[in-house]
């Protein structure tokens with residue numbers, strides 16, 4: 001299948017509670033430059049023309065989404081998320097009408113600083129393995145024992161930190177997520193399900209400012225990054 005013949009649909013998991021943020025609301029609804037984190041993320045995807053549709057997975061009890069005018073955009077479809085991030089992604093993928101001909105671009109709602117230059121690089125991937133944005137490890141990495149004592153230092157020359165978006169043929173990803181769940185395999189990103197299914201996704205070097213807003217100290221950094229051209 002050539003890159004030109006495939007449809008591209010974004011799936012945005014946004015059904016988390018943001019427990020590590022310890023805020024008064026889920027972190028995707030915290031404000032940066034007068035807009036919610038989710039609005040920033042959605043706008044980055046809406047502004048990238050070859051993304052045909054955005055399937056947004058939200059929590060069943062989400063009481064904030066209705067306050068965001070952006071969700072009225074014709075390209076955005078809401079779906080109920082699940083217990084885990086992988087469940088939310090799976091629910092979004094199930095809304096794709098033609099998964100054989102569609103590639104899913106899965107991107108965390110909590111990563112609002114995504115740049116189109118990284119999407120250009122990631123969307124060049126079009127083989128069965130798919131690919132993810134990632135950054136090579138730049139710090140020394142330690143493996144710990146139970147009481148946070150150093151067990152050993154890892155060889156970081158082949159270690160990368162996975163980001164999102166992660167980009168896969170939707171039918172293959174649906175099958176991989178189903179297979180991993182049935183086997184009780186813990187899936188923290190889409191690539192780990194694809195790996196479990198025997199694929200070796202490409203690592204596409206991305207920008208280190210594509211941060212995931214996780215803890216309170218990440219907000220100021222995200223605000224700084226969003227303020228830059």
Ligand SMILES: Nc1ccn([C@@H]2O[C@H](COP(=O)(O)OP(=O)(O)OP(=O)(O)O)[C@@H](O)[C@H]2O)c(=O)n1
Pocket residue numbers: 012013014015016017018019020021027028057081082083084085086088089108109110111212213214
């Ligand atoms: N059941 C879940 C859990 C997470 N997510 C989404 O997956 C992304 C990455 O997850 P994470 O950063 O862990 O978000 P939370 O689960 O909300 O954070 P925490 O683990 O601190 O509770 C977020 O956009 C989050 O909204 C989701 O759609 N469904």
Ligand SMILES: C[C@](O)(CO)[C@H](O)COP(=O)(O)O
Pocket residue numbers: 085108161162163164188189190212
């Ligand atoms: C998908 C991800 O952002 C890749 O690094 C990460 O695995 C999400 O982890 P989280 O604990 O659900 O934030």
